[in-house]
Amino acid sequence: MRLIFPLGALAPLVVLVLPCASLAFAGEPETPLPAREAVEAEDAAASPVEGQTHLNLIDQRLALSLAVDAHAQIEMAEYALKIITNDHLRRLVTERLDSQRAFAAELDTLTRGRAKAGILRAKRDIEEDKNPAAGRTFRALSLANATALLARIRLEILQEYAELQRGDLSSRNTDDFDRTFLRADMLNQMQMLATLKVFEAQASRDFGQVIHRAWATANNHFDRARDVLQQFEAASLASRNPTVPAQPKPVDTASQP
Numbered sequence: 001m002r003l004i005f006p007l008g009a010l011a012p013l014v015v016l017v018l019p020c021a022s023l024a025f026a027g028e029p030e031t032p033l034p035a036r037e038a039v040e041a042e043d044a045a046a047s048p049v050e051g052q053t054h055l056n057l058i059d060q061r062l063a064l065s066l067a068v069d070a071h072a073q074i075e076m077a078e079y080a081l082k083i084i085t086n087d088h089l090r091r092l093v094t095e096r097l098d099s100q101r102a103f104a105a106e107l108d109t110l111t112r113g114r115a116k117a118g119i120l121r122a123k124r125d126i127e128e129d130k131n132p133a134a135g136r137t138f139r140a141l142s143l144a145n146a147t148a149l150l151a152r153i154r155l156e157i158l159q160e161y162a163e164l165q166r167g168d169l170s171s172r173n174t175d176d177f178d179r180t181f182l183r184a185d186m187l188n189q190m191q192m193l194a195t196l197k198v199f200e201a202q203a204s205r206d207f208g209q210v211i212h213r214a215w216a217t218a219n220n221h222f223d224r225a226r227d228v229l230q231q232f233e234a235a236s237l238a239s240r241n242p243t244v245p246a247q248p249k250p251v252d253t254a255s256q257p
Contacts, residue, residue, distance in 0.1 A: 055110055059207040062199045063107045064151050066211075067115035068122070069192060070104040072158035076185070079166060086178045088228050093185075096221045103214050110210070122152035126159070179232045182225060189222045 055063060077097040084090045108115045165184055172180050196215040200208045 053110055053206045053210060054204075055207055056204050058202065059204050060111055060114065061147055062203055062207070062211075063111050064115055064118045064147065065154060066195075066199065066214075067104055067107045067111075068119060068151050068155050068158065069195065070100045070107070071119050072155070072162060073188065073192070074100050074104065076162055076165070076188075079162075080169075080181050080185075083169075083174075083177055084181065085174060086228075086232075088231065089178050089182060092221065092224055092228060099217050099221070103217075106210065110207070118148060118151050119155065121148055122155045125152050126156050179229070182229055182232065186222065186225050186229065189218060189225065193218055193222065 074097060077093050077100065081090065081093055081097070084093060104115070169177060169181055169184075193215060196211055196218060200211040200215065203211055
C-alpha cells in the first residue's frame with residue numbers, strides 16, 4: 001500500500017487520529033474530519049452499561065492497540081509451546097498465554113467487538129496488499145479509519161518482528177531454544193510493561209484500573225520468567241564447571257495469590 005501525504009507532512013503517524021486536518025490519497029476527494037461535536041457524539045453513543053466499564057473515545061483507541069499487541073503475543077506463545085521442552089518454562093508460557101487470551105477477550109467485550117473486528121480488518125488489509133494481482137490499494141484517510149490504519153501498521157510491524165524472531169529461533173537446537181526464546185520474550189514483556197504503564201496514565205479512571213490489573217499480571221509473569229532464566233543460567237554454568245550446582249534454588253512458576 002502506498003501512502004501519499006501532502007508535501008512536508010513528516011510528523012509522526014499518531015497525528016492522523018487528531019481532528020486537526022484532512023488527509024486523502026491521490027486521486028480521491030478529501031474526506032473532512034468530523035467536528036468536535038461529532039467526536040463527542042461518538043463518545044456519548046458508547047453509553048455506559050450498568051455493571052460494565054465504560055470506554056471513552058481515547059480508551060477505545062488504547063484498547064485496540066492493546067488488543068493488537070495481545071494478538072501478536074498469543075501467536076508467538078502458541079508457536080513456542082510447540083517446541084519448548086523445559087517443564088517450568090512450558091507452565092509459565094501456558095499461563096501467560098491464558099492470561100493474554102483472557103485480556104484480549106476482555107478488551108473485545110469492553111469495545112463491544114470493535115477490538116476483534118479491528119484486528120480482522122488489519123489482517124485482511126495486510127493480506128490484500130501482499131497480493132500482487134490486486135495492485136496498489138488506496139484508502140482515504142479520515143478520523144473514522146485513521147485508527148484502523150495505525151492498528152494495521154502496528155500489526156504488520158509485529159508480524160514482521162515475529163517472523164524475524166521465528167527465523168532466529170528455528171536455527172537453534174532443542175537445548176538452546178528454550179533459553180533463547182525466554183530471553184527474547186522477556187524483552188517483549190518489558191516493552192509491554194512500559195506500554196501498559198503509559199496507557200494507564202492516559203486512560204480514564206475505570207479503564208485505567210483494567211490496564212493496571214493487566215500490568216500486575218504481566219509484572220508477575222516477568223518476575224517468574226527472570227527466576228526461570230536464572231535457573232537456565234545456573235544449569236549452563238554447571239555444565240561448563242561441574243563444581244557449580246546446577247540449581248541454586250527451586251523455581252516456583254505457580255500462580256501467585
